[in-house]
Amino acid sequence: MRKQNNGKVNICMVGAGYVGLVSGACLAELGHRVVCVDNDPRKITLLKKGVMPIYEDDLERVVKKNVQAGRLHFANSVKEGMHYKGHRAEAVFIAVGTPPREDGSADLSAIERVSEDVARNMTDYTVIVEKSTVPVATCHWIEKTVKRNNKKHLPFDVASNPEFLREGTAVWDFLKPDRVVIGVASKQAEELMRRVYKPIKGAPIVITSVKSAELIKHASNSFLSTKISFINAVANVCEKTGANVEDVARGMGLDKRIGASFLKAGIGFGGFCFPKDLEAFYWLSAQVGYDFELLKNVKDINEGQKLWLVKKIEEELWNLEGKTVALLGLAFKPETDDMRFAPSIDIINELKKRGAKVRGYDPVSQENARKMLKGVYFARDAYDCAKDADCVCLVTEWTEFSGLDMKKLMAAAKHPIMVDGRNLYDPAKMRELGWTYKSVGRP
Ligand SMILES: NC(=O)c1ccc[n+]([C@@H]2O[C@H](COP(=O)([O-])OP(=O)(O)OC[C@H]3O[C@@H](n4cnc5c(N)ncnc54)[C@H](O)[C@@H]3O)[C@@H](O)[C@H]2O)c1
Numbered sequence: 231m232r233k234q235n236n237g238k239v240n241i242c243m244v245g246a247g248y249v250g251l252v253s254g255a256c257l258a259e260l261g262h263r264v265v266c267v268d269n270d271p272r273k274i275t276l277l278k279k280g281v282m283p284i285y286e287d288d289l290e291r292v293v294k295k296n297v298q299a300g301r302l303h304f305a306n307s308v309k310e311g312m313h314y315k316g317h318r319a320e321a322v323f324i325a326v327g328t329p330p331r332e333d334g335s336a337d338l339s340a341i342e343r344v345s346e347d348v349a350r351n352m353t354d355y356t357v358i359v360e361k362s363t364v365p366v367a368t369c370h371w372i373e374k375t376v377k378r379n380n381k382k383h384l385p386f387d388v389a390s391n392p393e394f395l396r397e398g399t400a401v402w403d404f405l406k407p408d409r410v411v412i413g414v415a416s417k418q419a420e421e422l423m424r425r426v427y428k429p430i431k432g433a434p435i436v437i438t439s440v441k442s443a444e445l446i447k448h449a450s451n452s453f454l455s456t457k458i459s460f461i462n463a464v465a466n467v468c469e470k471t472g473a474n475v476e477d478v479a480r481g482m483g484l485d486k487r488i489g490a491s492f493l494k495a496g497i498g499f500g501g502f503c504f505p506k507d508l509e510a511f512y513w514l515s516a517q518v519g520y521d522f523e524l525l526k527n528v529k530d531i532n533e534g535q536k537l538w539l540v541k542k543i544e545e546e547l548w549n550l551e552g553k554t555v556a557l558l559g560l561a562f563k564p565e566t567d568d569m570r571f572a573p574s575i576d577i578i579n580e581l582k583k584r585g586a587k588v589r590g591y592d593p594v595s596q597e598n599a600r601k602m603l604k605g606v607y608f609a610r611d612a613y614d615c616a617k618d619a620d621c622v623c624l625v626t627e628w629t630e631f632s633g634l635d636m637k638k639l640m641a642a643a644k645h646p647i648m649v650d651g652r653n654l655y656d657p658a659k660m661r662e663l664g665w666t667y668k669s670v671g672r673p
Pocket residue numbers: 244245246247248249250267268269270273325326327328340343344361362363364393394395396397502503
């Protein structure tokens with residue numbers, strides 16, 4: 231058997247985005263030798279200069295530490311990444327984007343391109359690992375593509391290792407996972423993947439077939455989305471009956487079979503994962519002949535929930551034409567600069583359709599938001615955002631917004647009307663201060 235380099239693995243991570251960069255840096259932190267590859271030259275140039283292309287807590291520290299230790303490197307091509315300074319990659323992780331197509335299916339063209347590239351640059355047995363979220367049976371397409379482009383007929387395996395990290399706590403999530411899921415088709419691939427994750431202590435390693443691992447990711451994200459839509463539907467019933475969704479959620483969540491997490495009512499889920507994975511799982515199920523209608527309901531509830539905020543503003547302001555609405559928070563959740571599929575985008579579009587003027591402020595995602603949203607005034611801070619607003623809305627529950635001086639905010643706004651889409655503030659306190667205050671599913 232080949233010498234095993236003290237259990238350390240040479241890894242090439244293709245795609246240096248939210249998942250690839252965090253996974254690559256954390257795998258280096260576990261002691262492996264990692265080369266992160268991206269075809270966006272801007273990202274690689276920034277990384278080589280020690281500048282993080284994304285906002286993610288603790289990432290810069292882990293990246294810098296491992297670059298200094300000589301375990302983490304960056305390259306512009308798969309070819310360079312797979313043979314960086316003469317070291318051959320034993321495992322190539324694919325962490326490129328799998329965005330949604332118009333019909334809801336996942337666009338796997340970047341995965342295909344990388345698979346071709348990997349096949350052309352293999353010089354020995356290689357494990358090709360799906361890190362991106364892909365529909366079940368994508369492994370067969372990768373296998374076919376690699377076979378077709380691997381002219382020397384070198385041996386390889388396709389494995390699945392779905393990623394469950396959350397933006398905002400990604401480094402922690404990667405290093406302290408609830409579980410590690412590994413789908414493999416051979417003992418050789420299993421042995422290598424076990425070596426990769428050996429340094430992670432205290433998390434069960436779930437070994438499955440490649441297809442089951444692929445399915446675990448879509449099923450997990452769809453289940454979490456279902457939990458969010460369920461509690462939002464309950465919040466709607468609470469609003470109509472005078473019950474309080476927070477009390478209901480607490481009472482439900484203490485049941486171990488249900489669990490307390492993901493039972494927070496709000497304006498729905500967004501981001502790069504939940505909406506597209508739900509769509510892709512629904513689409514895939516239909517393709518194989520199963521109508522997974524539950525997932526369609528989950529999506530419909532979420533679409534409706536995003537507009538809850540607009541409905542509440544209208545209930546207070548009547549006509550929106552010419553009125554000014556201030557949105558506190560634009561990112562799809564706190565502690566990230568990610569604006570992809572953020573509920574704020576749909577909310578802003580709806581407000582503008584109704585003729586409202588929109589002011590927005592986000593502590594971190596403002597620059598990304600500016601690129602995506604036209605006709606919005608981007609404010610310096612929350613108080614500037616609230617200036618002369620007919621209504622102030624809380625969209626993303628950044629910690630910074632918990633500590634706002636509500637009197638100062640009220641003085642800036644034209645009317646003391648607050649629509650809280652994340653149930654961040656205490657209704658009694660807000661009313662005591664003189665705010666007309668609306669929140670989700672709370673009397
Ligand atoms: N963002 C999350 O929280 C999260 C969590 C779990 C899983 N995922 C999944 O991980 C995958 C990646 O998501 P992300 O958020 O990191 O996306 P991202 O857009 O941040 O990163 C993808 C990167 O791949 C690069 N890329 C694309 N094609 C390439 C190619 N041919 N060669 C080299 N690089 C290429 C892009 O330039 C980009 O930097 C998706 O399938 C996503 O569903 C994301």
